[in-house]
Amino acid sequence: MRIPVSWLTEHLDIAEDTSAETLAEAFVRIGLEVEEVTHLSSVQGPLVVGRVAEIEELTEFKKPIRYCRVEVGDAAGEQQSQNIICGATNFREGALVVVALPGTVLPGGFEITSRKTYGRRSEGMICSMRELGLGEDHEGILVLPAGSAEPGDDASEIVGLDDAVIELAVTPDRGYCFSVRGLARELSNALEVPYGDPAVRSVPEADGPSRAVSIQDTSACSRFVFRRVTGVDPAAPTPWWMRRRLALAGIRSISLAVDVTNYVMLELGQPLHAWDATKLAGDVVVRRANDGEELTTLDGVERVLDPDDIVICDDSGPVSLAGVMGGATTEIGVDSHDVLLEAANWDPASIARMIRRHKLPSEAGKRFERGVDPAVAPAATEMAADLLVRHGEGIIDAGRTDVGAPSAPAPVTMPLALPDKVAGIYYERGVTARRLSQIGCRIEVSTSDEGVGLVTATPPSWRPDLAQPADLVEEVLRLEGYHTIPSVLPSAPAGRGLEESQRRRRAVSRALAHDGYVEVLPFPFTGEDVLDKFGLAAGDPRRRTLSVLNGLEAERSVLATTLLPGLLDSLQRNVSRGQRDLALFHIGQVVLPGEKQAEAPDVGVTEPPSEEQIAALHAALPAQPTHVAAVLAGRRENTGWWGQGRDAGWADAIRAAHVVAEAAGVELTVTADDLAPWHPGRCARFQVGETVVGHAGELHPKVVDALELPKRTCAMELDFDALPLTDERPAPQVSAYPPVLLDVALVVDSAVPASELAEVVRSGGGALLEDVRLFDVYTGDRVGEGKKSLAFALRFRAGDRTLKQEEAIEARDAAVDAAKKHFDAALRA
Structure with a gap:
């Protein structure tokens, strides 16, 4: 929120020499974040x-x-x-x-x-x-x-170059601060100076409605006001003082009618919409959209409406996307002289969803989704009408439409001494009632049957965030000043260091980073369409998701059951920005609901939950295991003077899983598998014992095309929590005796996995066989159709003596015999 100092101080009885820095410090003192103070007097010379x-x-x-x-x-x-x-x-x-x-x-x-x-x-x-x-x-x-x-x-x-502009970052719970009215009130409380509310104005009685309005869904709209001004000069210029204030607030001047609505919005916090009254056909209806209805908005885009959208309709159908953007058919044009001013109060959650669904952020939507004072609508339309009369030579119509009945704020009762108890200090008598009165609450002080002093505060219409005693306590504390609350650091207990799981997680992060991977923090939500692009079967457990009630993005509103969507989105975004060779990883939680997920009970905040409620809350929590995943694309090794580089491949994804396993101190068993979204012929399954802990390989070409990823993108994902956690840290044993190195080539059926053959060779070689490494695979006429030759390098060593050649050969022959027994392997000459 950007606002010029001259506009703020217009409603305050404050000294003329009060600096912008003084006002900024006052804002900070009562809990508002000031991002920047800009002085306009930076022009030097004539x-x-x-x-x-x-x-x-x-x-x-x-x-x-x-x-x-x-x-x-x-x-x-x-x-x-x-x-x-x-x-x-x-x-x-x-x-x-x-x-x-x-x-x-x-x-x-x-x-x-x-x-x-x-x-x-x-x-x-x-x-x-x-x-x-x-x-x-x-x-x-x-x-x-x-x-x-x-x-x-x-x-x-x-x-007005002697002015200054203060820019504030307004938190979502303080929507009233998106106006000069709200900010000036905050300054009056902080500086203890008189304040004049610009919304306090005479609103004359109406002689009938401006236009008949019917609200079909009162949950979507609690109040709707129309005020009509006729005979407005379409060519009348916006006065300079108004254009200047709008410009300093970051809003471009368009026309008098539009500028007036923006000005009143900034002044009072009530967004207005100006209609060309001659373009409205019949009575106005406020309702939810019907499935499949369409509306062309002011930006010229034809939008397909959602049944959750709130629309304003006339006899022709929807003519405005309520609270977000008006329709093109009723737009104020260069010849519009009959202006209908609308001020309404919309459901904040519905407006927030509409903004994200249609990707239409606006200054009006920013205020509506945080909550707008329902009592200010008549004053806002009256102020706008007066400005059109004063600067556009218009005439205010005798009628005014005002339908709907906003619910009154509920009173909140709390002990008078509760702020003292929360802050840990003693406030003077009367501070609580005085501070709550300053923010607009109606106060009643009483005594409970136990003799405890109570205060009942009825919040003002512009403060819907005051709903419980904790909210009132916060107001008292911030207006008294957070700096008055003593900071007492708790004594730190004797440290026990990191837990074993924390050490393992850090070790894995370091190992992947050392292997060339970059850690990223992807968006934690995904969409059902991504799971479709992954090619997941209908019964796949990864399709059981939980939706977020008020997601940040309508297209990505479900909790992720796998880390790959977020990682691949990060990879694709980097590629679109010119990066080509990428290796990314992330360690984070996924959410895996059960087939019949229990619902969480509403325990409230007035008293601690019971043991039964706590048990029900735990039962309603879905499984949230920690996973580790990595994705690769482009070159894994670059070409240079050192030699020819190579592209990342499925073997690199498998190698990433082994890096994780080595850092975690476990050993993985690798077998071939067929699981979406991986390529059926280039997918590996990882097991620890009999437990499947993850998969890796090259992504399916259809998945790559659907997600617009680089060709042959590879990925790995492991269930980190499924890897056994052990406290054993065996020191490596280094033998002082030389090894005996032997090679062996075995011919087996082409369907035999190399990893399984290597495991049989390892077990057959006995204790003397220290290492088995595959170094060559051959298929061709020399081994016959349907066969392949796998060549292994074997390293034999004894820990207590120099191994004889004959002993190593005997162990090698035992390994070959084991391969013959299990896979009908033949020793290749």
Whole structure:
């Protein structure tokens, strides 16, 4: 939220010399985060008002270029006018503009000089709002209202460059702070100064409705107000003071009617929508959308509506996406003179879902999804109507529509001494009641039957977040100042170090990082469509998901049952940004609901849950094991002077699993498998004993295409919690005796897995066989059709003596015999 200091202090009885830094410190003191304080007085040198006396259009260039003679009075000495090159076309002869004369330094260190350009000499610059630091509008230069100044006047004071802008980061529970009204009230509490509420204004009685309105779904809309203004001049300009305030708040000026609605929204916190009343057909109905209905919004996009969407309809159907964006058919145009002002109160959760579903964030939606004061709607429409009358020559219609009945805030009762107890300090008598009164609560003090002092606070309509005693305590504490609460650090118990599971997790992270993988923190949610692209069967346990009630993204609103969707999304995003050779990993929890997942009971917050409720809560929790996963794409080894590189392949994904296992101190058994989303012929299953702990390999080509991944992308995922945790840390035994190295090549059926043959050879070789390593695979005429030759390097060693050649040969023959017995293997010559 960006707001100029001059606008904030307009509603406060405060000293004129109060600095922006003082206000920022006051905001911080009561718990609001100030991101930046920007002073506008960064223009140095002569900045004056000029009148455009003559314009010469230079037509020999590809873009519009104007050579202007601008009267600047005596600001430039004896020379009463300056010749200036300008590319903007939104002004004409006689317009008042802001001129930076040679020697002026604009924000950003941009120095203005007299220079030759486009074949003419330019003696200064005609400034836009962005060039003056007043906003981001750069579509045209700043044109001042006629009669507001004379040529040669100092423009700094006229455009308000002595002002400052405070930018705040407003938390979701303080929606009322998205307005000057709310922020000024907070400052009055922090600085203990009088405050004038801009929403307190006379709202005259209405002579009938402006237009008949029916609310079919009161859960979607609790109040709806219409106020009509006729005879508005469509060409009436927005007054400079309003354009300036909107620009400093980050909102671009569009037209008087639209600017007025934005101005009132910033002032009171109530978003408004302006309709062209002549384009509405019949009565207005507020309801949920029907499945399949369509609406073309103001941005020209035709949107398919969801049954959860709230829409405003006339006889033709939906004409507005409530609280998010209006429809194109009722838009205020260049000839609109009959304006219908709408102020409504929408269900915050529904608005939040609509914004994410249609990807339409807006200033209005930002306020509606946090909750808007339902009592301010009539005052907001009345203020907007008065502004249209004052600046657009409109006439307020006698009728006003006001339907709906917002629920009154529920009173909250708490002990008067509860803030003292929570803070651990003693507050003076009357502090609790005074502070709660300052934020707008209606206070009643009483005594319980036990003689305990109680305070009952009825929250104001703009504070829907005050729903329990803890909320009231927070208000008292923050207004008294968090700095007054003593900070007492608890004494640290004697440390026991990291748990074994924590040490193992860190060891695995380090091992993968040392192997060239980069750890990422992917988005923890996924969508059902991703599971479809994975090709998971209908009964696959990974399809049993839990949906988030208010997901951050409508397309990804279920808890992930596997780490691969998030990792692959991170990989694809990196690829789209120019990265080609990637190796990413993540260690995190997945959520695996059971076939019949119990529902969690609502235990409330007024008293501790019972043992039965705690047991029910634990029973409702789904399994949340920790997994470790890795994905690879591109080159695994780069080409260089050291030799030819290679692409990442399925063997690298299997190697990643072994890296995890080695760091965890376990041994994996690897066998071939067929499991989505991996390629059927390039998928490995990992087991520890009889327990399947994960899979790795190359992803299926259909999955790669569906997710727009690089060709031959590989992935690995292990159930980290399924790996046995052991405290054993055996020291490596290094023999001082030399080994005997022998090779053996065995011919077996092509379907025999190399890992299983290696395991049989290892067990057959006995205690003397120290290591078995596959170094060659051959298929061809020399071994026959349907056969393959697997060559192993065997390392024999005795721990207590020098091994004889004959002993090693005998152990090798035993290993070969075991292979013959299990797989009908033949020794290849």
